[in-house]
Amino acid sequence: MGRRTQAERDAMTVETGYALASGTFVALATFVGVALPALLLELPDTGERVLLRTAAALGALVFAVRVVHVLRRFTHGAGERDLRSGRKKPDSQSGKAS
Numbered sequence: 001m002g003r004r005t006q007a008e009r010d011a012m013t014v015e016t017g018y019a020l021a022s023g024t025f026v027a028l029a030t031f032v033g034v035a036l037p038a039l040l041l042e043l044p045d046t047g048e049r050v051l052l053r054t055a056a057a058l059g060a061l062v063f064a065v066r067v068v069h070v071l072r073r074f075t076h077g078a079g080e081r082d083l084r085s086g087r088k089k090p091d092s093q094s095g096k097a098s
Contacts, residue, residue, distance in 0.1 A: 015071065019070035026066045032055075035052055038055075
């Protein structure tokens with residue numbers, strides 16, 4: 001593997017930040033969606049505890065899945081795109097004969 005250009009390093013930094021930010025947002029939304037009944041309704045202590053723990057576990061799982069998905073999509077598509085323009089490189093177009 002060769003050295004990465006500054007543009008490639010910058011693109012990876014931005015993509016990592018996006019993955020973390022979007023993962024946090026999706027995890028928070030999942031946590032709130034699952035935990036909201038425990039916070040708004042009068043539930044037994046056991047039911048409330050189960051809902052909150054389930055919300056935390058699902059939030060963590062969704063965060064991890066989102067971050068992995070975004071970063072894998074970026075790394076698998078990076079070879080086909082020109083980082084400066086965001087467009088595909090001419091030699092990577094499939095199905096076109098020279």
